[in-house]
Amino acid sequence: MLLIRCPYCEEERPELEFRNAGEAHIARPTNIAAETDDDFEKFFFIRANPKGVIYERWRHIHGCARFFNAVRDTVTDKFVMTYKAGEPKPAKLPGAAK
């Protein structure tokens, strides 16, 4: 079982307590009515889906119930780091991140 660090509980907790909530750092358009169909499609449907490091939202649903952001490697399935929701994308990833 994976251990995921919850930035609110400040410790590593078993993955069963968590739920994935899609890609992180997707900004909702400020004026969504003025969006063109193409832009809306990009915002609403198109996700990066990279092979390698991905920024995701996770939720500690069976714990503190908070959403937070996590950096995960989709190849190794290892969590690089986690940080609180609302915080900017970390400029530098710790450890062996490419």
Added chain:
Amino acid sequence: MAKAAAKTKAAASASVERRPALAGRTLSAPGVKVEILPPAERVSLRAPQASVAALSKALGVTLPVKPKSSAAKDGRTALWLGPDEWMIIDEAGNDPLADCAKVTALHSAVGISHRNVGISVAGPAAAVTVNSGCPQDLSLEAFPVGAASRTILGKSEIVLLRIAADVFRVECWRSFSDYVFTLLSEAASDAAN
């Protein structure tokens, strides 16, 4: 909030017989005893940082701000569930909802006394029994006496509180209580082996 408190009072005075789920069920296995706890008053409390002091004063128990911790005083326990969320359990027969209603600071207090069922798991094999369905590290270093956390047990969400080194209180939803009690009972029998 005040309205909710008044409602609880009215319900308590009515002549409707309260029938707690699974009342009185116990299971004793070598090394561990699983039993349904008597009904208690419970409140789900959400409040921002600024209201914590006022609410602590009204409730008579300091709301813990450290993750995975709890505070207890005079039969009333406050469990940290999230950065702005607590569960208050009162076993002394007082009404924590009424105490919260007196506070003018921003907060949301919801009475959940009848929603939850408390189960006690006690004995030297208590941690092994709970661990049969709960993936958390329940060693005394990671989960000391007084530690409290929302977590899962098998397929059901529970709130776990360590009252003593070998006593746990498992709080689950009423509709899950049969599943949780049965799972703990089976685990208790296994834990002895």
